[in-house]
Amino acid sequence: MSVKYIPVQWNTNKWIYDIVLILSVGIYLWIFIEWGPVLLDHGKPVTPQIHNARAFGSCAFLMLTLILCIGPAARLNQKFLPLLYNRRHFGVLTLFVALTHVGYILDWYYAFSPTPKLEGVLTANTSFGRVLGFPFEVFGIFGLVVLLLLAVTSHDFWLKFLTPRLWKRLHMLLYPAYAALVAHVALGALQDQTSPWRAIFILFSAGGVTALHAAAFLKEARSETTVSLNDWITVCDADDIEDGFARVVRLENGERVAVFRSGESFSAISNACAHQNGPLGEGRIVDGCVTCPWHGFQYRVSDGCSPEPFTERVPTYNLALDGAKIMLNPDANPPGTPTTPVSLGENGK
Amino acid sequence: MTAATLLTIAEYWLIIGAICAAVFLTFGIDRIDEDARGSYIFRPLLVPGVMLIWPLVLWRWQVLERERDNWKLRHLPERKAHTAIWSALCLVLPLIVLLGLAVRQTPPDGAPIKLEEAR
Numbered sequence: 001m002s003v004k005y006i007p008v009q010w011n012t013n014k015w016i017y018d019i020v021l022i023l024s025v026g027i028y029l030w031i032f033i034e035w036g037p038v039l040l041d042h043g044k045p046v047t048p049q050i051h052n053a054r055a056f057g058s059c060a061f062l063m064l065t066l067i068l069c070i071g072p073a074a075r076l077n078q079k080f081l082p083l084l085y086n087r088r089h090f091g092v093l094t095l096f097v098a099l100t101h102v103g104y105i106l107d108w109y110y111a112f113s114p115t116p117k118l119e120g121v122l123t124a125n126t127s128f129g130r131v132l133g134f135p136f137e138v139f140g141i142f143g144l145v146v147l148l149l150l151a152v153t154s155h156d157f158w159l160k161f162l163t164p165r166l167w168k169r170l171h172m173l174l175y176p177a178y179a180a181l182v183a184h185v186a187l188g189a190l191q192d193q194t195s196p197w198r199a200i201f202i203l204f205s206a207g208g209v210t211a212l213h214a215a216a217f218l219k220e221a222r223s224e225t226t227v228s229l230n231d232w233i234t235v236c237d238a239d240d241i242e243d244g245f246a247r248v249v250r251l252e253n254g255e256r257v258a259v260f261r262s263g264e265s266f267s268a269i270s271n272a273c274a275h276q277n278g279p280l281g282e283g284r285i286v287d288g289c290v291t292c293p294w295h296g297f298q299y300r301v302s303d304g305c306s307p308e309p310f311t312e313r314v315p316t317y318n319l320a321l322d323g324a325k326i327m328l329n330p331d332a333n334p335p336g337t338p339t340t341p342v343s344l345g346e347n348g349k
Numbered sequence: 350m351t352a353a354t355l356l357t358i359a360e361y362w363l364i365i366g367a368i369c370a371a372v373f374l375t376f377g378i379d380r381i382d383e384d385a386r387g388s389y390i391f392r393p394l395l396v397p398g399v400m401l402i403w404p405l406v407l408w409r410w411q412v413l414e415r416e417r418d419n420w421k422l423r424h425l426p427e428r429k430a431h432t433a434i435w436s437a438l439c440l441v442l443p444l445i446v447l448l449g450l451a452v453r454q455t456p457p458d459g460a461p462i463k464l465e466e467a468r
Contacts, residue, residue, distance in 0.1 A: 004388045115353075122352035132452040152397035161382065161409055163423045170402075172427070175434045179441055186449025199450060206442040213435045254425055270424040277426040311384070315424055335420055 005157055017086040021093060025063070029055050053104035054189065058201070060098035061181060064147075065205040067091055068178060072216035074293075078282070081293050088154040095151040098144055131187070139184035146177035156275070164277040182206050235259050235319075235326040238266065238344055246271075246290070248281035251330050257317050259326060260285055260301045265341035266326055267301040268317035274299075274335070275312065303338040366400030373399055373406060381413040 010018075032055040046054075067090050073080040106117045113120035125135040150171055159167050182202065190198050233249075238261070241247045246258040248271050256271035258281030269290075271281045278294030289298040289307060299306055299314055306312040313336035318329040321342050333339065374392045378385045385392075399406050412418055 004386075005384055005391045006388065007391045007394055116356075119352045119356060122355065131448065132454070148397075149401055152401060155391065155394055155398070157382070157385065157391070157395060158398060160384070161413075162405070163418070165422050165425055165427055166405075166409075168427045169430065170405075172430060172434060175438060179438060179445065182442055183445045183449075186445050187452075190449045191453055199446075199453075202446050202449070206446050210435075210439050210442050214439060217432060217435065254429065256426075272424040272426050274423065277424070315421070332421065332424070335424070 005155075009156070013082075014086050014089070017082075018089055021090060025059060025093065025097060028059050028062070032058065047108070049104055049108040053101055053108065056097050056101035056104065057185075057189070060094055060101055061185060061205065063090065063094040063097060064174075064178060064181065065209055067094065068174070068209045069212050072212040075216040076212070076219060078293065084294055085296075091147070092151045092154060095147045098147055102140075102144060132191070134187050136184050136188040139180040139187070143177045143181040143184060146173045146180075150174060159276055164272070164275070168277065178209070232320065232327045232329055234322070235328050237324050238321070238326055239324065241266070241326075244285045246281040246283075248279070249328065255330075255332065256281070257328060257330075258290075259317075259319065259328065260290060262288065262301065262341070264344045266319055266321075266343075267339060267341045268319050268328055269299060269301055269304045270315040270317075270332065270335075272314065273297050273312075274306075274314050280314070302341055303336060304333075305336045362403075363400050366403040367396075369403040369406060370396045370399035373410060377410050381410060 033052060036051065036055065067087060070080060070083045070087055070090075074084045106121070110117040110120040110124075113124075115123065121137055121141070125133070125137070127133050127135060150173070153162075153167070153170060162170065182205075185198075185202055190202060233251075235249055236247055236259075241259065241261040243261055243263060246260045249257045249259060251257065256279075257268050258271040258279075259266060259268045262285050269280065271279055273280050273292040273294065275292065275295055275297045278292040278297070280290055280292055280299065282293045283290040285301060288302065289300050291298050297306065297312055298310075299312070302316075304314040304316040315332040315335050316337050316339045317332055318339055319342045320327040320329075321344070324344075326342070374395060378392070378395075
């Protein structure tokens with residue numbers, strides 16, 4: 001969160017995050033490279049270059065698996081939110097690990113290629129018509145290109161410039177990329193050994209990611225209320241909302257509205273943070289502002305504006321009380337429009 | 350299409366992207382984003398991104414220049430696609446792994462025998 005763009009927004013928490021991340025990657029690679037030949041019991045001897053390529057390749061795949069697990073894990077349990085906080089640095093580091101893997105592959109298998117190395121990768125195997133012996137490299141190339149695209153568009157400028165919606169669409173390419181990388185491993189490295197460890201590694205990775213996303217989807221579907229777009233819609237009883245927290249309402253058109261309670265007053269803003277469309281409704285009000293649980297952006301719930309000097313704004317919604325029931329006008333006000341909070345005892349409808 | 354042609358197209362794509370990056374990051378960005386005015390050090394970080402998605406950059410640039418941005422879309426997360434993609438991946442990922450396991454071969458036991466020894 002800054003008024004002017006800077007190259008990388010680091011703070012103490014992000015430094016700690018990055019140091020832990022880099023140390024973890026270093027420890028994984030050290031264990032794999034030093035102890036891998038003994039632990040993995042290679043079916044046939046491999047050169048140090050191939051072994052290093054496997055170390056970096058498996059590390060990148062594991063990192064990507066963890067990245068994909070963080071989102072649903074944070075939705076299932078807020079204890080995982082700190083992992084989400086700096087996930088973009090995680091992604092960029094994954095790209096560098098993957099590029100090192102590619103470097104070892106190119107420098108070993110294509111070192112004496114009569115054509116340029118990249119051309120060699122694309123022409124060495126063109127047996128696209130069969131499963132066993134399929135040129136699994138194409139899956140890896142697709143995954144690498146997507147990782148590159150995501151890393152180079154990870155700066156906050158891109159979020160604002162492209163809009164969070166378009167940025168997310170672009171970054172959803174990570175999902176087919178992950179499927180491609182599972183295929184890259186399943187039809188590549190998995191075919192090279194009889195050891196069960198790689199099969200177990202892939203099964204747990206792909207299975208874990210799938211199961212977590214399914215569980216998060218089911219939890220979210222159960223916790224939200226969907227309402228049709230009438231003139232005014234009933235949200236819930238005022239007492240159903242805990243002080244300082246919100247009730248999220250999903251409108252028929254897909255918009256999500258977070259109705260907040262602050263003492264005896266109620267206000268409604270868009271559930272989507274202006275930064276990365278994080279779930280504001282999962283945040284808590286402190287000093288009249290709600291903090292986005294993803295990256296800490298703050299908004300006043302009365303007008304949807306970030307406190308000075310920040311300039312982010314989200315749409316607001318008009319509320320009214322019908323007895324003890326909170327009523328919502330589903331027509332969003334433009335971002336940053338002040339509204340009058342409704343209080344218990346009033347009937348503003 | 351040969352691999353060489355594919356790589357040549359990629360090369361030209363990146364060259365056009367580099368030209369777009371030079372123009373956009375020198376003149377355009379100040380016109381459409383107030384937070385970028387007076388900030389220069391972060392701009393080189395954007396060069397690779399512009400080079401890769403320059404058609405998208407040009408389209409967004411003209412939308413913002415003409416003030417045709419739809420503010421409602423900024424606050425409408427893309428959730429339907431997310432659900433659809435993961436519903437598909439729940440089927441596709443296990444299938445890929447099973448396919449990999451199904452075609453897995455068992456190599457012959459023992460070390461390879463040299464031809465001279467076999468004779």
